[in-house]
Amino acid sequence: MNAWLHFGKSDYLLFETWRPSSNGAIAGTCIAIFAFAIFDRSLAALRRTREDHWKTRLVHTHKGFQLINALSALDGGKAVGTGEVVGEVLSTDSPHDAKNISRATLRSIPPFVPFHDIPRGIIYAIQTASSYILMLTVMTFNAAYIISIILGLGVGEVLFGRIAPGPSTHPAH
Template identity: 45%
Template sequence: MDMGQGSSGGISMMSMMTPWLHFNSSSDTLLLQSWQPKSSGAIAGACIGLVVVCLLERWLSGIRAVMEAYWRNRILVITGTEKKNESSEASSEKCCASGPVIDSVEEQSSKPLRTTTFSRTLPPFILTHDIPRGLLYAVQALLGYILMLSVMTFQAAYIISIILGMGAGEMLFGRMGNIGGHGILH
């Protein structure tokens, strides 16, 4: 495989990419062949665009977390698991509110054994939940690949913008994922 010559008149593929961190704008292609920011203003505009992509990616991550919690609650309502859990908690509180009950050996042996019910380990496939889940994930993956390809240019200004954009996005939207989790508002 000859990497020395491309199809466009002998241009070397390796000469178009600087494989180390740099700030110069001589030959950095950002995502598309026609998008080669060369001036300082064009690079600044590309950096602002990358920050916006980072903010959008972190926002989608937060939206996905909120929607996952919503879908999880909807599944509990649809399958009726929520009512079973509430009734078993209420009966255990009612039983044990007056203190521990100690049965004699004769009473324990005459009681029937408890039957164990198993709950689902995998939520059911619900089209109205799973299509949006897949679409949100696909868009988030697309944005992640856009950011990855931008980092692969080794343009230090792009990398700094992406790091700052991801940090700002996490500050703004990172709490959205902790609504039903182990956050303060649990």
């Protein structure tokens, strides 16, 4: 293995048995890496859509309504973020509000829902493994593989980047 950027043959890729040595094998490997990079971006989109789905589903469950109602009651009927509610409750001095401080603090973390949190963990583990595989591929210093990854991630972002964008990409209202 060369420790510099190169377009060589016979680099090991992830496994001892995956060592493309012909031009056709390298081309096939680059196509596989390109497709895998697109898959990596699709996992990110899947995770974002599932997060949005689970958040919406939690709000529509009985526990979600209880959480929102408790937070709304603490803020005089307006639903706001939990951090703001806790901050406002902490600024009050009555004993009744002191009881609500612990309730608001406990409810600042969403409840554990196995049907949401276990799949979230599985998707995250697969996404992390995918990222490590791409990182190990880059560490071969084979320029053809690196170009395949960059192109695959770019195409994957074009295909899946607009699906359920995170809160940082939404314009402010």
